[in-house]
Amino acid sequence: MDEHLDSGADSTRPQDDRRGFLARVSAAGAAVSALLVGFPVIRSFVSPTLPQPKVDGWVKVADDIALIDVGVPVRVNFVQAQQDAWVESRTLNGVWLYTEDGDKFKAYNGHCTHLGCSYVYDKDLKHFYCPCHRGHFDVRSGEVLAGPPPRALDELQVEVRDSAVFVNYKDYRLGVSDRIEA
Ligand code: FES
Missing domain, CATH: 2.102.10.10 (Rieske [2Fe-2S] iron-sulphur domain)
Structure with a gap:
């Protein structure tokens, strides 16, 4: 019985690794997207306090x-x-x-x-x-x-x-x- 359980656990490990890897890649992609979208939005709220680009007349x-x-x-x-x-x-x-x-x-x-x-x-x-x-x-x-x-x-x-x-x-x-x- 123990042998059966052990062999079953071993056979699912590569799948778990793949799922874990895909989940991490997906999370990283979501974080990058959030930064790309979020930064300009945040900047638009706080831009009066940030240095503005100088316009040379x-x-x-x-x-x-x-x-x-x-x-x-x-x-x-x-x-x-x-x-x-x-x-x-x-x-x-x-x-x-x-x-x-x-x-x-x-x-x-x-x-x-x-x-x-x-x-x-x-x-x-x-x-x-x-x-x-x-x-x-x-x-x-x-x-x-x-x-x-x-x-x-x-x-x-x-x-x-x-x-x-x-x-x-x-x-x-x-x-x-x-x-x-x-
Ligand atoms: S715009 Fe009215 S006189 Fe020039």
Whole structure:
């Protein structure tokens, strides 16, 4: 009787080992899946307390100052990538660059300060014109000449580095008289 029981126990051992091994692999897989799914969810709850990826506002808008027209504003569009947690978004932005001597540059945010429309340079009037509600701006100062815009164009910091032009791009609140970063 004892012999029979012993031999029966021996014959089930490889099956038990296999089941145990499969159970351990399955448990490990479930743990990895839980981590992969759970980490972003947990991060979304605590992300305000985690360091956020830094968005560099400096954008190269011209490779060579020698190629920029003097006395005529030029619009430069660029795509800016921003990382928010694990989501990357891309935005099309633009600036107007202006120089009177090819040495010192002015840059204006490409959005009208009224409601954010893109404005153009009117060659005949020699100033900026926003077609949305007929806003007019001075090219040299960005000041409002006519129309509903509540403040001058938003001037941005400019730096020339090794002949290339960089602009510190920022957006500001629209439709208000004070310049407040958006
Ligand atoms: S958006 Fe430019 S004048 Fe209204």
